[in-house]
Amino acid sequence: MAVVEKKKATKRVPKELVYEMRHGSPIYYRDYDKVLSGKKKPEEVMGSSDLQAWMIDTIVRFLHLTLDYKKYKVLSNEVGYKFARRSWYNLDIAVVDRTKIKKLTGRFLEISPEVVIEIDTKADLRKFENPQDYFHRKTQDLLDSGVKKVIWIFTKEKKVWLAEKGKRWFITDWSDTVDLLDKTKLNIQKLLEEEGIKIEEER
Known part of the structure; x- marks a missing residue:
């Protein structure tokens, strides 16, 4: 039978x-x-943590104050970016060249940002062999699509990972100052200290 x-x-x-x-x-x-x-x-599972939301707001405000607003537009709130066919990523912060945007479509962004800043991730990483696979693939996809610089901020480790097309990728402490765009430099620790906010250590 x-x-x-x-x-x-x-x-x-x-x-x-x-x-x-x-x-x-x-x-x-x-x-x-x-x-x-x-x-x-x-x-x-879809919402941001208080730390992630606070840091995004702090960085966006810093960029508005330091970048040439007539030249760049700072987009946030998990901007959907279509980087290839049947492919899109959510971006925490995207700095876009205003001259590349001719009209707003109400759909995903298809213009390559100049700089992308990501703070941790909400992605489920269990399908990847290790978490680094996700961060590496997303970073490489973004660079291959025309993004000039990708900056990851990892809150647990207090590290910054900077990747630029054609240059050596590197990881540093978030107390270090890194080049962002034009003459603008970013120091995460300094920004947070200026905010006067205390970050609770993970138990």
């Missing part, structure tokens, strides 16, 4: 839980499976 194997039912992941898309392959929000099982609500 033939044994009929029952196929394991798989839950379809709602599109709202897709964080990014790379060549047709979805990258989900971290802990998306807990939403599917009812342990968490969608907003719990």
Whole structure:
């Protein structure tokens, strides 16, 4: 008698839980499976932490004060950036050359930003061999698409990873000052100290 194997039912992941898309392959929000099982609500995995939101606001305000506003536009709030066919990334902060934007479409950004700044990630990294694979692939994709500089800020490690096309990538402490764009330089620790905010150490 033939044994009929029952196929394991798989839950379809709602599109709202897709964080990014790379060549047709979805990258989900971290802990998306807990939403599917009812342990968490969608907003719990999609929302930013207080630290991430604070840092983004602080950096954006700094950029508005230091960059030539007639030359650059600073976009934030997880800007959707279409970098290839069936591919898009969410960007925490994107500095765009105003002359490249002829009109606003109401869809994902398709103009390559000059600089992208990312603070941690909401992506589920379990599908990657190690977390560095995700950060490396996203960084390389952005550079290959025309982005001139990608800066990652890792809050747990208090490190800054800077990648520039055609140059050596490097990781440094966020107390160091790094070149951002034109003559603008970025020092994360200094910005936070000026804010007078205390960062609780992770237990």
